[in-house]
Amino acid sequence: MKITDITLDRLRLDLDPPLRAAWDPVPRDHFDATVVRVHTDEGLTGIGSGDTMDGFEAFKNLFLGEDPLDIVRHVKAIETANFHGGCYWPLEVALWDIIGKVAGLPVATLFGNAARSLPVYASCAELKPPAERVESALAARENGFRAMKIRIDRDRAAEGVLTVAAVRDALGPDFVVMVDLNQSWRMAGDTAAGTDLAATRRLVRRLAELDVFWVEEPLPYADIDGFRTLRAENPGVRIAGGEMQHSVPEILRYLETDVLDIYQMDVVLAVGMLRARTLAELAQLRHRQFTPHSWTNGVGVLANLQVSAGVGGGPYFEFPYDPPRWTPARRDFLLSQPLTITAAGELEVPAAAGLGIELDEEAIGRWRIS
Incomplete structure (x- = not known):
């Protein structure tokens, strides 16, 4: 199995009324999320999210053509990319989603x-x-x-x-x-x-x-x-x-x-x-x-x-x-x-294989900003 592509959907949900989180300097009027999808040549797609993945496009080539199951290799590669860019752990989440789907088991x-x-x-x-x-x-x-x-x-x-x-x-x-x-x-x-x-x-x-x-x-x-x-x-x-x-x-x-x-x-x-x-x-x-x-x-x-x-x-x-x-x-x-x-x-823990993620594609289309 090989990774053929990694795609990002950047989303922004408007918050009205705003969230006044104790740790925020100003009230939060929107909530951002980035959906990471790892595509493979065998039709399996892994899904991750969490951090913004800002700047990841510069490091995408480190993973294309690689076996998604080689998780130790990918973790080390993410750590090197993190040093020079953002925080790319949502990619690891998507890879574990694939590993669970291949095994037919929840990641837990x-x-x-x-x-x-x-x-x-x-x-x-x-x-x-x-x-x-x-x-x-x-x-x-x-x-x-x-x-x-x-x-x-x-x-x-x-x-x-x-x-x-x-x-x-x-x-x-x-x-x-x-x-x-x-x-x-x-x-x-x-x-x-x-x-x-x-x-x-x-x-x-x-x-x-x-x-x-x-x-x-x-x-x-x-x-x-x-x-x-x-x-x-x-x-x-x-x-x-x-x-x-x-x-x-x-x-x-x-x-x-x-x-x-x-x-x-x-x-x-x-x-x-x-x-x-x-x-x-x-x-x-x-x-x-x-x-x-x-x-x-x-x-x-x-x-x-x-x-x-x-x-x-x-x-x-x-x-x-x-x-x-x-x-x-x-x-x-x-x-x-x-x-x-x-x-x-x-x-x-969801009973489904992988992480148990079921995306709302309509919501993703509605709130996508790029």
Whole structure:
């Protein structure tokens, strides 16, 4: 089998009303997605998505004429292209989709088949006052969620703590609450300084008192000593991070020096599927956990799910969800049907061979920009 072509569909969904994501410098009035299709001479087509694939056309020739099943070779080639261009892990996703289709199995089966479904948490996007966030948490629980991640603004930490406390009081001890401080990296144009270590130590200590399950990305990635300080001071709360760490050696350093409790490398944005599997297994061998970031679109959610279910990630899987401005319909606009969870609050691995992606070609035609 040979790769005959790699095509890209660049899509843009208009968002009205806009999404006011906590990590965005300005409200988001559109949502971009790039669909990658790897075509072969045997009629199989692999589908991937996640990052923008900007500049990939200059590296397309590295893959044409090659066997799509030679995944180790392709991962190494993507890593060299990433160094000189963008972030091309959606191509690896499409290749794994082909591999699964050739094998007649879900990719999660090829990655270990540790789980057929994973418990999810509702991963919120917007900053909401206590009463409004309590209302959304109650609605999420009614829809099957047993856990929720709440964002806290570094400049409004006191309000964030009040919001977490209100959710804890309203939903009780059995509802799991995580908190994301979004301090490890910045969106383009966000030049504000992060909170200092002393303020972060006070904040994490207060969140631990509220029985928060984990505190995510509380410090910049470079502050390894700060991460270790937070873990040592707060044995009752887990420290999570690593979603956008693109360097495998950097993540290995984290593992070797025991920086985190939960590793969150996104397979379409950070290190790819094959590398994420290796790093996840290393984390688990050290009695640490892997639960990937999955804030892209439905294809990115499925790619992360396949890897996480394959290796037995957990204890929860991220499900981007914050109605009314972030719904499965918006997130998965390129799919024929949005991904949904079970009544038990789990996301099931699709039974179809490959990644289980079913594109909505009409939506792709409608929202295509190039």
